[in-house]
Every structure is written in structure tokens, then in C-alpha cells.
Amino acid sequence: MANQDEFFKKVVAHAKEYGFIFPSSEIYDGLAAVYDYGQLGVELKNNIKQYWWKAMVQMHENIVGLDSAIFMHPRIWKASGHVDAFNDPLIDNKDSKKRYRADVLIEDHIAKIEEKIEKEVEKAHKRFGESFDRQQFVTTNQRVLEHQQKIDAIRARFAECMNANDLEGLKQMIIDLEIVCPISGTRNWTDVRQFNLMFATKMGSVIDDSDTLYLRPETAQGIFVNFLNVQKSGRMKVPFGIAQIGKAFRNEIVARQFIFRMREFEQMEMQFFVRPGTELEWFKHWKEERMQWHQALGIPAECYRFHDHEKLAHYANAATDIEFRFPFGFKELEGIHSRTDFDLSRHSEFSGKKLQYFDPELNESYTPYVIETSIGVDRMFLAVFSHALKEETIEDGSTRTVLSLPTRLAPYKAAVLPLVKKDGLPEKAREIQHLLMPEMMVQYDEKDAIGRRYRRQDAIGTPFCITVDNDTLSDNAVTVRHRDTMQQERVSIDNLNQYIKSRI
Numbered sequence: 001m002a003n004q005d006e007f008f009k010k011v012v013a014h015a016k017e018y019g020f021i022f023p024s025s026e027i028y029d030g031l032a033a034v035y036d037y038g039q040l041g042v043e044l045k046n047n048i049k050q051y052w053w054k055a056m057v058q059m060h061e062n063i064v065g066l067d068s069a070i071f072m073h074p075r076i077w078k079a080s081g082h083v084d085a086f087n088d089p090l091i092d093n094k095d096s097k098k099r100y101r102a103d104v105l106i107e108d109h110i111a112k113i114e115e116k117i118e119k120e121v122e123k124a125h126k127r128f129g130e131s132f133d134r135q136q137f138v139t140t141n142q143r144v145l146e147h148q149q150k151i152d153a154i155r156a157r158f159a160e161c162m163n164a165n166d167l168e169g170l171k172q173m174i175i176d177l178e179i180v181c182p183i184s185g186t187r188n189w190t191d192v193r194q195f196n197l198m199f200a201t202k203m204g205s206v207i208d209d210s211d212t213l214y215l216r217p218e219t220a221q222g223i224f225v226n227f228l229n230v231q232k233s234g235r236m237k238v239p240f241g242i243a244q245i246g247k248a249f250r251n252e253i254v255a256r257q258f259i260f261r262m263r264e265f266e267q268m269e270m271q272f273f274v275r276p277g278t279e280l281e282w283f284k285h286w287k288e289e290r291m292q293w294h295q296a297l298g299i300p301a302e303c304y305r306f307h308d309h310e311k312l313a314h315y316a317n318a319a320t321d322i323e324f325r326f327p328f329g330f331k332e333l334e335g336i337h338s339r340t341d342f343d344l345s346r347h348s349e350f351s352g353k354k355l356q357y358f359d360p361e362l363n364e365s366y367t368p369y370v371i372e373t374s375i376g377v378d379r380m381f382l383a384v385f386s387h388a389l390k391e392e393t394i395e396d397g398s399t400r401t402v403l404s405l406p407t408r409l410a411p412y413k414a415a416v417l418p419l420v421k422k423d424g425l426p427e428k429a430r431e432i433q434h435l436l437m438p439e440m441m442v443q444y445d446e447k448d449a450i451g452r453r454y455r456r457q458d459a460i461g462t463p464f465c466i467t468v469d470n471d472t473l474s475d476n477a478v479t480v481r482h483r484d485t486m487q488q489e490r491v492s493i494d495n496l497n498q499y500i501k502s503r504i
């Protein structure tokens with residue numbers, strides 16, 4: 001755990017030092033759980049959004065985009081259930097005066113038992129060596145089975161409490177599991193209370209209760225209320241989807257994990273409208289497709305896992321999370337939910353407008369069912385960024401910090417570096433920079449020895465360093481150095497653009 005904490009601190013420090021992420025309002029001592037993206041952060045973030053948009057909208061003829069407003073009619077949040085039920089259970093420790101989410105305390109407790117299982121697995125792996133069969137071990141080893149039984153029992157009891165909104169039951173669980181406050185180390189807990197996560201604000205100059213607006217806590221409702229607009233104007237046929245990227249706001253109770261849990265964040269959501277009765281097939285389809293999207297980035301499959309929900313929201317008939325191995329353990333990165341016809345029906349009821357679809361093949365009208373895929377841009381950022389950050393010892397014994405970002409997400413694709421600051425090399429390097437600029441993000445750097453310049457580019461994840469040397473002037477070729485392997489290749493300037501693009 002100490003190592004993980006240390007590593008996570010490095011992630012946060014690296015993000016700041018190189019201009020990826022700054023605490024918001026830093027010169028005023030910051031604002032809790034709000035962050036600004038710096039000059040490199042905004043590039044990485046935009047690339048993540050583009051990668052998602054391309055995969056979801058450009059590559060599906062039956063999915064279209066939307067950019068709906070953050071402010072929406074307040075009745076929308078009544079209809080969606082957010083005013084009455086968008087709550088988290090909170091609990092305070094009376095000694096440390098720290099506030100926690102009761103459900104997260106229980107999840108962390110489960111994670112600790114999971115760690116014990118992992119330790120058993122590691123030990124056995126060492127003992128059995130090559131012939132070790134993980135699956136067989138975890139299904140037969142007595143100690144592992146006991147741990148697993150404990151986890152299953154906790155999960156079942158937890159689901160029961162959450163489904164019944166049993167706050168006393170949750171508190172009893174925390175007491176029975178002997179969960180202590182990580183700060184004070186005591187079990188002196190308050191009762192569990194519900195806390196609504198929506199930020200309220202006022203619209204217009206006349207202030208009374210009816211003017212209360214909410215900053216949207218998810219982008220999905222903007223999609224539902226535009227269902228008919230998009231379907232009719234785009235002549236969309238079920239099954240079809242609407243995708244949106246935008247800001248969302250939640251007054252999170254505890255926000256201590258950098259950009260994992262923010263009060264202002266960005267979501268990439270897609271609502272897929274299907275015929276009633278086909279939703280579970282589509283749910284399965286989107287589960288697989290979304291996992292493929294993640295794995296196509298080249299991050300190893302063992303960093304991801306599905307976590308099917310035991311506790312389903314009242315409107316859902318299936319739900320799963322794609323979890324990622326963050327520096328602080330496996331946590332939700334994306335949610336995939338089968339939301340039935342709940343949202344469209346509720347908005348029909350509350351608005352008095354019929355939100356239905358006439359299916360020409362069936363010759364009947366119905367309220368479509370919905371599969372949702374919902375991922376936080378910032379969590380995705382943290383996933384790729386933390387996975388990419390490495391310290392390596394290289395051949396000459398020195399260490400280097402390298403940010404092995406997936407090439408397509410890297411802020412700069414290439415850096416152009418004249419070997420020396422004379423003999424016409426800077427001019428040639430500038431020429432190459434301008435040649436590549438219309439096609440990709442390129443940096444020019446002539447300061448310091450070449451080795452230090454390579455290190456700087458490694459640290460910000462630039463996949464290709466292009467070195468211009470004296471031979472360049474005669475052979476019209478450059479040396480391309482690869483970030484991850486540090487191998488170098490001679491490439492003709494005429495092919496350079498194509499060479500890099502084919503590798504992104």
C-alpha cells in the first residue's frame with residue numbers, strides 16, 4: 001500500500017510539473033476536488049475525447065452526436081429521480097471529524113480482503129512456478145475460498161441494505177465489520193445520512209423557489225429530452241444511439257483521489273435506443289464493444305475487469321462497470337446500464353409529450369428501451385496517464401522517466417531536434433517542423449544536450465524524436481528515435497509524415 005501511495009503521489013506531481021494538471025485556483029490555495037488542465041493536459045484530454053467520438057459516432061452510421069445545454073428545466077431532475085434519490089450515504093467519524101461515504105468504506109473493506117487473496121495467489125505462484133494454474137488455485141485453496149465467502153456475504157448484505165435504503169443497516173455493517181476511520185483509527189461513528197449530490201443555483205433576477213436550477217449531474221438527461229428532436233430531424237430508425245461529451249457536476253462527499261472523483265468533471269455518454277425485449281442482447285453487445293475500445297489502446301487486458309452490479313437501480317434490468325487497475329486498486333472507469341424505458345416514460349409523464357417511436361417494420365408505436373454507456377473523461381485520463389508513467393533503468397545504468405502513452409493519445413506526436421545550434425541545422429529543423437505542423441502536434445527544441453532533450457520528450461510522452469544532424473543537409477534524411485524502445489532509424493524527410501502517421 002505504501003508503494004502504491006508513493007507512486008500515486010508521483011503521478012500527481014508529474015502531472016503538475018509537466019503542465020498536464022493544476023489544482024484549480026491554486027494561487028488562492030485551491031478549490032477542493034476541482035482541477036485545471038494545462039497545456040499538455042488539454043491535448044491529452046482532447047485526444048481521449050476524439051478517440052471516443054470517432055469510435056462511437058464516426059464509426060457507427062446509426063449513432064449521432066449532441067451538445068445539449070448544462071442548464072435544463074428543473075422538472076427534468078424531478079422526472080429523472082435525481083431530486084429525490086441522487087443521494088450518497090454519508091457517515092462522520094466523531095474523533096477525526098472526517099466525512100466518508102458509507103458505501104465506499106464497505107467497498108474499501110472488501111478491497112482489503114481481495115488484497116489478501118492476491119497475496120495468497122502471489123505466494124503460490126512463487127511456490128509452483130511455471131506450472132501454476134491461477135483458476136484452479138482460487139477455486140480450491142481453502143484460505144482463498146474462506147476470503148471469497150466473506151466477500152460474497154458482505155456484498156449480499158450490502159446490496160440488501162442499499163436496495164431497502166436501510167441506513168441503520170449500513171451503519172450496523174460498518175460496526176460489525178469493525179471498520180475504523182483511517183485517520184483517527186477509531187470506530188466512533190455517527191449515524192448514516194443521505195446527502196443529495198446536485199448543485200443548485202438560481203436563474204433570472206427574481207428569486208423564488210421555482211427558479212431553482214441544478215447544474216446537471218450527468219449528461220444523459222439532455223439526450224433523453226432531445227430524443228424526439230434527433231429521431232425526427234435525423235430520420236433515425238431504432239436501434240440508434242445519441243452520443244454526447246460534456247461537463248457534469250456533483251457535490252461529492254469525499255473527494256480525495258485527484259481527478260478520479262471531482263466536483264466538476266466531464267462525461268462521454270451514449271444512449272442507445274432499442275426495441276423492447278432486445279435490450280439484454282444489446283447490453284451484451286455494448287459490454288463487449290466498450291471493452292474492445294479500451295483494449296485497442298494497447299494497455300494489457302489484466303488492467304481491466306467487469307464488475308456486474310448486485311444492486312440494480314430501480315429502473316435498470318442489468319448493469320456492469322468496467323473497472324481499471326488505478327494506482328489505488330481496481331475502481332470504476334465506465335458504467336454500462338440497461339435502463340429499460342424508465343427515462344423516456346418518466347419524461348413523457350412529466351412533460352405531457354409522448355416520447356415514442358413508430359416502428360414501420362412492426363407497424364406499431366412503443367417507448368424504446370435504452371442501453372447507456374457512460375465514461376468519465378477525467379477517469380480515463382487518470383487511467384492512461386497513471387498506467388503510462390514509468391521509471392526505467394536503462395543500459396548505461398542511469399534512470400529515465402517515461403510516459404508511455406498510447407501513441408494516438410500522446411499530446412505531441414513528434415519533437416524536432418537539431419543536433420547542434422549551428423551549421424544551418426536549426427533552419428533545417430524548422431523546415432521539418434513546419435512540414436509536419438499541419439498534420440500533427442509537433443514541438444521544436446534546441447536547448448541543452450540531445451540526451452536531455454530526449455529525456456524531456458520521454459517525460460511528456462512524445463513517441464518520436466526527430467534529430468537533424470549534419471548528414472541531413474546532404475542525404476535529406478533524419479534520425480527517428482522511438483520513445484519506448486529508444487531505438488533509432490534513419491528516415492527520409494520525404495517519407496517522414498507518412499512514417500509517423502502510419503504509426504499513430
Ligand code: ATP
Nearest residue numbers: 252260261262265332333334335374375376378379
Ligand atoms: P462512483 O460510484 O465512482 O461515484 P457512479 O457510479 O456514481 O461512480 P456514474 O453515475 O455511473 O458513476 O457515472 C458514469 C461515469 O462518470 C463513471 O464511470 C465515472 O467514469 C464518471 N464519474 C462519475 N462521477 C465522477 C466524479 N465525481 N469525478 C470524475 N468522474 C466521475
